[in-house]
Every structure is written in structure tokens, then in C-alpha cells.
Amino acid sequence: MNLKITASTLLIVGLLIPAFSIAQQLSTSDSIDVFIKNKMQQKHIPALQVAIVRQGKIVKNATYGIANLENTITATDESIFSVNSITKAFVGVAIMQLAEEGRLKITDPISLYVDSLPATWQKITLQQVLTHTSGLPDILDAEEQVMGHGDENEALQKVKKLPLEFNTGDKFSYNQTGYVLLGKIITKLAGMHFTKFIEERQFKVAGMKLTRFGDSYDVIPNYAGAYTMTRQVGDRFIRNNTPGVSYMQFPVFFRTAAGILSTATDMGNWVIALKAGKLLKQKTSIETMWTPAILNNGKIGGFNRLTNGYALGWPTVTREQHPAVGPVGGGRSALFVYLKDDLSIVVLTNLMGSNPDQFIDEIAGYYIPEMHETNGFGLSADVQKLRLALLKQGFNNAVTVSTNLKKKDPQLNLTENELNAWAYQLLKQKKADQALSIFKLNVALYPKSANAYDSLGEVFEITGNNTDALLNYKKSLALNPENKNALDRIKALSN
Structure with a gap:
């Protein structure tokens, strides 16, 4: 059959194509809503925010659930969540900003910038500190509390007396001490407190209007709080049937390790600004920042099988298919930037142990179908x-x-x-x-x-x-x- 193409035919086709595209986007968005609501129910997550970035803009931005269980306050797009250790990714950006300005090299020893370090710490580099391969003793005590009762000098004096945990570069071992030292270095080289430097050079540049530093002791408007399904009884942790309140204390000197509070929208805009060259000017800076550390044995090391490497403040999902960098925080928040795909996904929750990093790939599957678990991905x-x-x-x-x-x-x-x-x-x-x-x-x-x-x-x-x-x-x-x-x-x- 011969089809005669007319102007009216072209007009109809032109109208149908965007209509189909919009319908497809709505279908994807609706499917994600169903998936997330089911996941929240399974994991008892009170509130969750998601932001999905494609083609330099946020294509989905949604909030679900209850921000404050005590007062039954519904979560909104302006509800603020703690991102916990995702803060380290901001520190990675800050260090690379200083590197671009020639104020430091990531291969420099930390002793070049911090005085009175133990002899065994002298040759440890900024890169080794950023990637948790330093072997430094941890500034957190056996109770997972910051040493020194909130006093920086006391905390540092205590941790300096401890031996190295392993030979530098031998393995990956998550460590907060190095990030406290990085805070001191940023403050010294930037000429302002590291929190101010990150606010000025990242929050403001990326348009992160609701993002700030803080913890449970700060009064934070629209704070979504923190909840947990576990409680400690003696030396054991017992799982609750419903979420209970969790408290977080991040002394100011510790807020390079964890301390940023944000929204999924702000985090999405941060990713957009980073990929657009607004935070780091040189593409090689981002490539360096996202390259996992190589251990002395030639391998990489990370948290688990998924986040299996660690770069400069950024955990990496190093794999052949759809590799990503994936900062995670407090077992409650995660951000995946897929390196070979035009896709980034932010998921923030207010439940410790909800581990959204474990289901972000499945959300990605609604845009890249082969990434669905049912298709064998992972x-x-x-x-x-x-x-x-x-x-x-x-x-x-x-x-x-x-x-x-x-x-x-x-x-x-x-x-x-x-x-x-x-x-x-x-x-x-x-x-x-x-x-x-x-x-x-x-x-x-x-x-x-x-x-x-x-x-x-x-x-x-x-x-x-x-x-x-x-x-x-x-x-x-x-x-x-x-x-x-x-x-x-x-x-x-x-x-």
C-alpha cells in the first residue's frame, strides 16, 4: 500500500510523538511510585525522597510517607534528611577544588599541612586518607561515638596515641579520623572553616537552598528526623517491629565525615552542577575523584560486593555493566551516578538500615530495562x-x-x-x-x-x-x- 504524506499527516505524527513520549514518562514514573511504596512498606521506611537526573535536569522528583512519626507530619519535597557519610563526597569535591587551584596535590603527605602528627602518620597521603586505605586508627570509640566528648583537641590527642591498624595501602578500612584531618587541611588552605568553604563553593553554586550542616542537637525546620528498627540491650541489638527514634551527634570538627542535611532536589541539583563543570572546571578532576584506589596487592577494596571500591570520598560500583559511583550514608541515603549512562538517582530516607543503595539499581531499571533484577542484572x-x-x-x-x-x-x-x-x-x-x-x-x-x-x-x-x-x-x-x-x-x- 502506498501512503501519501501530507502536511496534515506530518502535523498529526508530530503531535503523537511527544504525546507518546509523555505517556511513556508517566508510565515509568507511576511504576517507580508503586515500586518505592512497596519497598517502603517492606522495610518500614517512614519517609523517602527520590530525585532522578537525566539530560542535565531532574526528570522525577517525589516524596512519600511521614517525616515525623511522633506528630504524624507528612513529608514534603522540602523535608530535610541527613545524608550522613555522603558528606564525604562533598569533601572529595572540596579537595579537588583546592587541587585545581594549585593549593595542594592529592599525593602530598598530610604532614605537609597538619603539624604534630605521630611519626607513623607522616608519610600518609591525602589520597590514602580520602580512600580509607591509610591504616589510621579510628576516632570513633567502641560505642561508635566520637572520642573526646565533642572536644576536638581531646579527640585528636586520644587517637594519636593509638597504633596504625595496618600498613598503609594494604587494605580498605572505613575510617573517620582521616576526614577530621581533611577538615583541618581545607580550613587552613581555604582561609575559612571547611563548612563555610563547602557552603560557598558547592551549596550556593549548585542552588542547594535547603542544604545545611547539622545534627539532632540543632533546630532544623522541616527536619525528617532519624529512625531505626534496632535497639541495644546489653551487648546485643534487638530488632523492633516498628521504627524507633534515633539520635545523631556530629561535633562541628567531625562534620567532614558526616554532617550534611539536604533534600533529594538539592542533591539532584548538586549532581547536575558537578557534571556541568560548575564545581570542578577540569574533566580530569572528576575522573581522578571517581577512580577507586588500588591497594598494594593490585586490587580494589570497598564495603561489599556492590559498592566494591572507594575513590576520593566516593564509593564506587566497579563492574562491567552500568558502573557507577555511589556515595552512601548511615544505611539510609544513597546517590548513584551511572558513569556510562545518562542517569543519576538520589534516594534519601529517614530510616537507618533501609539501605537504598540495595534497590537503586532496580529504580534505574525503569529507565534501562536490562538493569531489572528479573532480567538477571547484578x-x-x-x-x-x-x-x-x-x-x-x-x-x-x-x-x-x-x-x-x-x-x-x-x-x-x-x-x-x-x-x-x-x-x-x-x-x-x-x-x-x-x-x-x-x-x-x-x-x-x-x-x-x-x-x-x-x-x-x-x-x-x-x-x-x-x-x-x-x-x-x-x-x-x-x-x-x-x-x-x-x-x-x-x-x-x-x-
Whole structure:
């Protein structure tokens, strides 16, 4: 059929394209709303803000829930959340600003700028301090409180008496002492207190109108507060059924480590300003700031499998697919800047332990579908190979498929923990049959693992097969007589 193109046809098509685009954006936005509300319910998060940046602008900006549980105050876009250790990323920017101005080099020893340091600290560099590879003793005590009862001199005198925790550069170990020293260095070189320098050179430049420094002892308008699902009883932490109030104290000298309060909108504007060259003029400065430290053994080190590296104040998500830098704070706030994608996502919450870094990738999946967990994103390269083969040949053939893959590629490494985690993902996705196949595979590959049998017993119990559940719990207990879960389930299923 020949189609005659007319002016009116072009007009209609021109109208339909933006209409479709808007509808698509609305659908994506609505889907994210549903996902976030479900996640908040699962994790008991009182309030959450999200800001999503694409093409140099915020394309989604939303707030959900209750900012203040005590007075049932609804959260708004102007509710202010503590970003905790995301503050360190601002410090990274501040140090690079001073480097661009020629006032320091990140390879300089800290002793060049701070007097009266112990001899063992003298050669530690700014870069090693920024990346938590210094080996410095931590200025936090056993109770996770800042030493010195809020007094900077007392805190520093105490920590200086402690030995180095390891040889500089040997490993990554999260440490607050170095950031206190960085605060002193910024103050000295900038000619103003580090809080003022960050306010002037970052908050104001990026248009962060509601952002400030503070803690629970400050009166903060529209503060969303801090809540926790755990409480300490003696030496143990007990999980509550509902959130309880949490208090945070960040002495002024400690506020390079944690101390910024902000909104998702402000944080989104900060990312926009940073990527637009308003905070750092040279592209190489950002590249340096986002490059993870290399340890003495040639590897990188970070918090966990996801945030597996650490750069200059910025944790890194170093991976082949959709790498990112991902500052996290207090287990309650996270910011991911995807390095190869035009996408940045800010999630702020008021619940310690909500760990939004664990579900930011899933939010990204609404813009980049391959990043959805259901599409296998986040699995290791070897487990992804197994997944693709199983999708073609059937999950019921998991043992045979994995055996054949191993024959073709002897280097294939299907670890017990990865398979176990994937199986639980499948279970969460309501794919119980597929999950069962992977749990069975894990037992076949790791027949001496009590945990593998325990997990298989659990999925059998969930699917109503109590006979096989009991059998596998007993195998688990035989391998590990101290497995309390297996013992409890055996008793429950035997009655």
C-alpha cells in the first residue's frame, strides 16, 4: 500500500510523538511510585525522597510517607534528611577544588599541612586518607561515638596515641579520623572553616537552598528526623517491629565525615552542577575523584560486593555493566551516578538500615530495562551464563546444564553464596520452581554445605513439601549441629 504524506499527516505524527513520549514518562514514573511504596512498606521506611537526573535536569522528583512519626507530619519535597557519610563526597569535591587551584596535590603527605602528627602518620597521603586505605586508627570509640566528648583537641590527642591498624595501602578500612584531618587541611588552605568553604563553593553554586550542616542537637525546620528498627540491650541489638527514634551527634570538627542535611532536589541539583563543570572546571578532576584506589596487592577494596571500591570520598560500583559511583550514608541515603549512562538517582530516607543503595539499581531499571533484577542484572558474569543457558534448556536441567558449561569453560565459577542469593531472588520474584532448581543445584555442587541444605529445606517448606523440607533440615543439622534454624524447623515440622 502506498501512503501519501501530507502536511496534515506530518502535523498529526508530530503531535503523537511527544504525546507518546509523555505517556511513556508517566508510565515509568507511576511504576517507580508503586515500586518505592512497596519497598517502603517492606522495610518500614517512614519517609523517602527520590530525585532522578537525566539530560542535565531532574526528570522525577517525589516524596512519600511521614517525616515525623511522633506528630504524624507528612513529608514534603522540602523535608530535610541527613545524608550522613555522603558528606564525604562533598569533601572529595572540596579537595579537588583546592587541587585545581594549585593549593595542594592529592599525593602530598598530610604532614605537609597538619603539624604534630605521630611519626607513623607522616608519610600518609591525602589520597590514602580520602580512600580509607591509610591504616589510621579510628576516632570513633567502641560505642561508635566520637572520642573526646565533642572536644576536638581531646579527640585528636586520644587517637594519636593509638597504633596504625595496618600498613598503609594494604587494605580498605572505613575510617573517620582521616576526614577530621581533611577538615583541618581545607580550613587552613581555604582561609575559612571547611563548612563555610563547602557552603560557598558547592551549596550556593549548585542552588542547594535547603542544604545545611547539622545534627539532632540543632533546630532544623522541616527536619525528617532519624529512625531505626534496632535497639541495644546489653551487648546485643534487638530488632523492633516498628521504627524507633534515633539520635545523631556530629561535633562541628567531625562534620567532614558526616554532617550534611539536604533534600533529594538539592542533591539532584548538586549532581547536575558537578557534571556541568560548575564545581570542578577540569574533566580530569572528576575522573581522578571517581577512580577507586588500588591497594598494594593490585586490587580494589570497598564495603561489599556492590559498592566494591572507594575513590576520593566516593564509593564506587566497579563492574562491567552500568558502573557507577555511589556515595552512601548511615544505611539510609544513597546517590548513584551511572558513569556510562545518562542517569543519576538520589534516594534519601529517614530510616537507618533501609539501605537504598540495595534497590537503586532496580529504580534505574525503569529507565534501562536490562538493569531489572528479573532480567538477571547484578548476577556475576558466570551466573549470568548459567541463567541464559537455563532459559534456553530449562531450569529442571540445572545440574546437567552447569556440568556442560563447566566442561566448555573450566574457569566457570559458580560460587555457593552467589547461587544461594540468586535462588532467593527467584523466590522473591514468585518463581518458586526456578528457585527450587537452583537450590537443588547448589546442594549438588556443595554437598558438604549445611547452609545449602538449610536453604533447600526452606524452599521445600515454603512450597508445602514438608517431607522433603524435614529431610533437608536434618541433613543440614548433621553437617552443622549448631544450626539453630534447622533445629527449630525440625521440631516444628515433626509435631
